[in-house]
Each structure stands twice: as structure tokens, then as C-alpha cells.
Amino acid sequence: MISRTLISYKRNIRRFVDDIFERLFKSGMFSLTVITFVWIAVFLYVIFYYTYVPISSHVRPIHLQIAACDDNFKLCAYPSAHVRLTKRNQLLMKGQQYKFRIQLEMPESPVNMKLGMFMVCVQLKDKIGFLTSQSCRSNMLHYSSDIIQKSKIIVFFPLFLFGGKEEKQIVNFELYSDFTEDQNHPVTDVYVEVQTRNIELYSANLYINAHLVGLRYFMYHWPITSAIFGISISLFVIFFTMSLSFYHNFFVNTADDSREMADSCLSNLWFKILSIVKFVPLFFKCTCYFTK
Numbered sequence: 001m002i003s004r005t006l007i008s009y010k011r012n013i014r015r016f017v018d019d020i021f022e023r024l025f026k027s028g029m030f031s032l033t034v035i036t037f038v039w040i041a042v043f044l045y046v047i048f049y050y051t052y053v054p055i056s057s058h059v060r061p062i063h064l065q066i067a068a069c070d071d072n073f074k075l076c077a078y079p080s081a082h083v084r085l086t087k088r089n090q091l092l093m094k095g096q097q098y099k100f101r102i103q104l105e106m107p108e109s110p111v112n113m114k115l116g117m118f119m120v121c122v123q124l125k126d127k128i129g130f131l132t133s134q135s136c137r138s139n140m141l142h143y144s145s146d147i148i149q150k151s152k153i154i155v156f157f158p159l160f161l162f163g164g165k166e167e168k169q170i171v172n173f174e175l176y177s178d179f180t181e182d183q184n185h186p187v188t189d190v191y192v193e194v195q196t197r198n199i200e201l202y203s204a205n206l207y208i209n210a211h212l213v214g215l216r217y218f219m220y221h222w223p224i225t226s227a228i229f230g231i232s233i234s235l236f237v238i239f240f241t242m243s244l245s246f247y248h249n250f251f252v253n254t255a256d257d258s259r260e261m262a263d264s265c266l267s268n269l270w271f272k273i274l275s276i277v278k279f280v281p282l283f284f285k286c287t288c289y290f291t292k
Contacts (some may be wrong), residue, residue, distance in 0.1 A: 008091075015170070016047055028181065029072040029128065031282070032098055037235060037238050038231070039111075039235035040234070040236065040238060041231045041238060042231055042234075042279075043233045044047045044069055045227060045230040045234055045236045046232050049219060049227075049230070049231065052211045052217070053212075053216050053219050054092070054093035054096050054209050054212075055210065056220060057207065057208065057209050057210070058085070058091065058205070058207070058209075059086075059207055059208075060083050060190075060205070060206045060208075061083075061086065061203070061204070061205055062102070062192055062204035062205060062206055063081055063082045064192070064194065064201065064204060065079065065080055067078050077195075077197070078195050078196070078197065079193070079194045079199065079201075080191070080192060080193040080194070080195050080231070081191075081192045081193075081204070082189065082190075082191055082192075083184075083189070083190040083191075083206055084188065084189055085187065085188055085190060085208075086188055086190065087187075089127060089186060089188070090186040090188070091186070091188065092181050092186065092187060092208070093210070093213060094183055095180065096180070096211075096216075097178045097179065097180055097211040097213075097240075098176065098178075098179045098180070098181075098208050098209065098210055098211065099174065099176060099177055099179070099207075099208070099210075099211055100122065100135075100175045100176040100179055100206070100207075100208055101170050101172055101173065101174050101175065101206075101207040101208075101209070102122070102172070102173045102175060102192065102204065102206055102207075103122055103170060103171070103173075103202075103204065103205045103207060104120075104170070104171045104173070104194075104201055104204050105165045105168060105169075105170055105201065105202040105203045105204070106141060106168060106169055106171055106174075106199070106200065106202065107202060108141070108144075108149075108167040108168060109200050109264065110171060111199075111200050112141055112199065112200050114198075115140070115141070115196060115198055115199060116140055117138050117139065117140045118138065118140065118176070118194065118195060118196035119136050119138050119194075119195040119196070120136065120137055120138075120139070120192070120193070120194050120195070121135070121136040121177060121192075121193045121195060122133065122134065122136075122175050122189070122190055122191065122192050122193075123136055123191040124187045124189075124190055125179075125187070125188070125190075125191065126185040126186055126187060126188055126189075127186075127188045127189070129189075130185045131276065132175075132181065132182055132185045132187055133187075135175040135176060135177070136175075136195075137174065137175050138173075139171050139172070139173055139237060140171070141169050141171060142169060148247040150276055153167075154275055158228045160220070162285060168202060177211075178211060179224060180244065181286055183232070183241070187263045188204060190206060192204075192206070228269070259275070262263045268277040
């Protein structure tokens with residue numbers, strides 16, 4: 001009696017332990033599957049983001065080349081520069097609008113203040129030197145009277161003295177506001193020319209900014225919200241696809257097997273019925289013969 005109780009107790013314990021291990025295994029497999037699907041969704045969203053959303057800004061320094069005359073310090077030609085955007089075949093994204101802007105850092109020197117308006121021109125070329133587009137824009141330094149300049153020097157004298165502020169201005173030239181490149185001739189090189197010989201510069205930079213609209217604007221300015229939506233949509237698509245696959249492999253195949261079994265049973269039944277029907281006339285003949 002005691003041995004039977006112990007055996008029953010051991011079986012119950014083993015069954016309980018097996019049930020716990022089975023549940024742990026199923027929970028682990030379910031968690032691993034969910035984590036795998038989540039990482040797949042994140043990977044798909046990252047690929048879509050870097051494929052669909054362009055780089056918002058490209059900055060290239062402009063190193064202007066000058067040619068000084070031998071007899072004086074004036075320039076004999078317009079300052080010009082060649083800016084290589086990329087060594088690859090393409091930098092800008094297809095179908096995306098861009099803004100091209102050149103920024104000149106100019107000192108408020110007497111030469112520049114007497115300069116007045118001047119032009120900055122650019123030529124956009126592809127890798128083989130084909131001219132894609134060209135544009136010119138004019139601008140000038142902001143005017144300040146002698147009283148304003150002297151007042152500014154007096155007010156900001158400590159900053160000027162210790163290098164916290166300089167007597168300079170930033171002059172911007174927006175050469176393109178909605179440039180879309182030709183896919184047959186993608187832009188890889190920019191040629192810049194400042195059309196004045198009497199100019200003094202600290203530095204010059206080329207800015208290319210993407211004009212984002214629609215979904216690209218939303219994905220760039222609200223990355224966390226768009227990532228949540230994108231990953232959720234990817235998870236929904238993955239789970240929906242897996243559900244369809246499971247339904248097709250389990251229910252449809254099971255239904256096909258059941259249909260095949262039903263068809264085979266019906267065919268066997270009809271075969272038996274036909275066999276019985278064949279023996280019915282023979283049975284009646286025999287019955288009539290013996291009744292005579």
C-alpha cells in the first residue's frame with residue numbers, strides 16, 4: 001500500500017515537473033519568436049529610413065583660388081574654386097528638392113564696405129564634365145553709418161578686445177531654392193566664381209539642404225514617433241503574413257486531407273453499393289427458381 005502511494009506520488013511529481021518544463025519551453029520559444037520578429041521589424045524600418053529619407057544637409061568648404069598681378073596687389077582674375085561633392089557617381093537623392101546656398105565670411109574692412117553689390121555664380125557638372133545647370137545671385141554687405149559703427153565699437157569694445165566678437169558679416173547667396181537633379185547627369189562637381197576683383201574674405205562654404213515635405217518631413221523631424229508607427233506596421237505585416245502561412249499550411253492542408261478522405265470513403269461506398277446492386281438480379285432469379 002505504501003509503495004503504491006510512493007509510486008503515485010513520484011508520478012505526480014514527475015508529471016508536475018514535466019508540465020513546468022514544457023510551459024517554460026513554450027514560453028521561451030514564444031518569447032524568442034516575438035523578439036526575433038521585433039528585431040526583423042526594426043531592421044526593416046532602419047533600411048526603409050536610410051533608403052527613403054535623404055541626408056538633410058551637406059556642407060563643403062570653398063577654397064577660392066586667386067591670381068595676383070605682378071605690379072600691384074590687386075587680383076587679375078575673379079576668385080574661383082572647384083568643389084567636389086563626392087567621388088561616387090551620385091550624392092543627391094532621386095526626386096528630392098535641394099537648396100544650394102553659398103556663405104561668405106567677410107570682414108568689415110574699407111575695401112569690402114566700398115565694394116557694393118557683387119555676383120556669385122556656380123556651375124553644376126556631372127562626373128564627366130557635362131554642364132547640368134548654372135546660376136548667379138547678387139548681394140552686398142549690410143550698410144552701417146559711421147555713428148552706428150563707432151557706437152557698436154564702444155558698446156562691444158571688451159568683446160572686440162578679448163576676441164569674443166569680430167568686425168565681420170556673413171553674406172548668404174541662395175543660388176537654388178528647389179533644385180532637382182537630372183538622373184542622367186547627377187551632380188558631382190560644383191564650380192564657384194566670385195565676380196569681383198576687389199574683395200576680402202575670411203572663408204567660404206557651400207551648403208546643400210534638402211527641402212523635406214510629407215512623409216520625409218515627418219520621419220526626419222519626429223523620428224521616435226515615426227519609428228514606433230513604422231515598427232508597428234512592420235510587426236503587423238509580419239504577423240499577418242505568418243498567420244496566413246500558418247492558416248494555409250494547417251487548416252487548408254487539413255481540409256484537403258479531410259476532403260480526400262471523404263472522397264475516398266464515398267468512392268468506396270459507391271463501389272460497395274454498385275457491387276450489391278449487381279447481385280440483386282441474380283438473387284431474384286435464384287429465388288424464383290427455387291420457388292418453382
